[in-house]
Amino acid sequence: MKMNKALAQEIADKVMNVIPYNVNIMDEIGLIIGSGDPERMGTYHQGAVSAIEQGTIVSIYESEGASKPGVNIPIHFRDRIIGVIGISGDPNIVGPFAELVRVTAELLINQELLFRERRIQEQMKEEFLYQWVFRSGDYDTAIINNGEALGINLALERKAIVVKGRMPKEPYLLKQEYYFRLNQESMLYVVPNDSDIVKRIEAIQSSNPIRIGVGGRYTLVSKSVEEARRAIEISERIDLPQTICVYQELKFIDYLTNKDISFEEITNFFKELDENPKGQELTETLICYIKNSGDMNAISKELHIHRNSLAYRLQRIEVLTNKNPKNFMDLFQLFTGYILYKMQKQP
Incomplete structure (x- = not known):
């Protein structure tokens, strides 16, 4: 991970809210990318370069050229130096703050990484979901593996x-x-x-x-x-x-x-009824029910059965089709399926 200027300046600002000293944040080559002193932005910090080369805290006691007194602490991330944090001032005074400042900086960097990883994960997941739900063809190995990586079971x-x-x-x-x-x-x-x-x-x-x-x-x-x-x-x-x-x-x-839509579940139901004497009774009952507009007395009379027997047959139709003949929408579907079956049936 590389620190960007926004993160470096955020670290500098947060640390300076806690300690009364100027703080500089340098990148992995010693360039100042965050500072309480805007004039030093974009310049190289020799103390930071030394801290990167030596891999340890470097203290400067006297000003030398652009270098000012202070301590420079390498910032580690996953066992790698990704920058340096410098605290300006007498090393004997600011030195005790060094470990606190380093821990604070590394915590902020870890938080930023977790946020970035979560954001990337969410973005990948959103892109995958879009591809998944609009994919018209069978799932290939690549999309199945991508789904597994995100914890999505495509099977x-x-x-x-x-x-x-x-x-x-x-x-x-x-x-x-x-x-x-x-x-x-x-x-x-x-x-x-x-x-x-x-x-x-x-x-x-x-x-x-x-x-x-x-x-x-x-x-x-x-x-x-x-x-x-x-x-x-x-x-x-x-x-x-x-x-x-x-x-x-x-x-x-x-x-x-839309004639491309299949209606097989209803037409197959009537086909199965047609092939069974008991089933033919149910078909006859349904057609009689439609013809008599649901008048139970008229239907019973025409079929020569008791009202209880009629009610039982209608209940059987509902159980077998999950459609209630007494419900207009369900009845419409049943009748549509019956018509389609009769029209498709070979003479």
């Missing part, structure tokens, strides 16, 4: 959470949870699939309106990020009232406007 399935709007403060993060700002109005959180960060965000939500987009679980994070952003976009465009926008619940809307 873990994660989901993306996008928060659009202003929050009063950031939620606390747990292990393997990361975040950074997407733009002025949106924050991105990348968390393990079992994370409860949405609850933590809700707990600190103020009166300011926000939308929370939730993507699916993937190893390739960019896919979940795109889904989380898309969930918010869909909710805003069709004026849905909810704060939490789960892409999986809105995926069918995306399908209606």
